Amino acid sequence: MAKSTHERTDVDRARPIDHQQGREFQAFGHLTHRPIALSESAAKQSVENLNQILADTMTLRDLYKKHHWQTAGPSFHQLHLLFDKHYEEQNELVDAIAERIQMLGGVSLAMAPDVAETTIIPRPPKGRELPPVQISRLLHAHEIVVRRPARWRGLLPRSEMTEPTISSCRTWCAPTRSRCGSFPSTSWTCRS
Numbered sequence: 012m013a014k015s016t017h018e019r020t021d022v023d024r025a026r027p028i029d030h031q032q033g034r035e036f037q038a039f040g041h042l043t044h045r046p047i048a049l050s051e052s053a054a055k056q057s058v059e060n061l062n063q064i065l066a067d068t069m070t071l072r073d074l075y076k077k078h079h080w081q082t083a084g085p086s087f088h089q090l091h092l093l094f095d096k097h098y099e100e101q102n103e104l105v106d107a108i109a110e111r112i113q114m115l116g117g118v119s120l121a122m123a124p125d126v127a128e129t130t131i132i133p134r135p136p137k138g139r140e141l142p143p144v145q146i147s148r149l150l151h152a153h154e155i156v157v158r159r160p161a162r163w164r165g166l167l168p169r170s171e172m173t174e175p176t177i178s179s180c181r182t183w184c185a186p187t188r189s190r191c192g193s194f195p196s197t198s199w200t201c202r203s
């Protein structure tokens with residue numbers, strides 16, 4: 012006996028909604044207004060800067076994981092654990108920065124090809140490098156991230172440095188500086 016239209020509709024409701032397509036409803040680089048007492052230009056500038064920091068922090072995070080997997084030699088165990096710990100901490104920062112961008116009304120970078128296009132941290136080779144080279148790369152990457160807020164402060168007038176902007180600086184600056192201090196013999200590179 013043929014199923015009624017009513018029965019077919021119920022069965023259709025239980026079917027997963029897959030292969031959906033549609034246009035994006037907020038393009039990258041476009042802001043939606045949020046009632047956070049920040050001018051549109053300040054919010055836009057903050058989103059642009061935060062996306063740069065996000066790309067660099069994601070790259071730094073992935074650099075830690077690469078080194079976690081590829082480190083070798085007598086210090087393998089200590090570095091293997093240390094690099095993974097710092098990976099996790101950078102991962103938390105990535106989430107905080109990305110969500111701050113959304114809070115400002117922007118769209119955060121997310122996917123690896125977009126991050127690779129944006130970051131200014133030099134691309135490492137695919138192969139394995141010696142531990143001193145790994146640490147040197149990480150310190151250089153940290154320094155790139157730490158230096159950015161200093162440049163950023165020069166871009167915005169003090170009156171526009173409202174709490175979302177200032178606390179964003181604090182969010183990544185303090186943990187990033189403390190990471191540099193984890194390599195005592197080379198912590199001099201983490202200048203204030």
Ligand SMILES: [Fe+2]
Nearest residue numbers: 079080091095
């Ligand atoms: Fe692991």
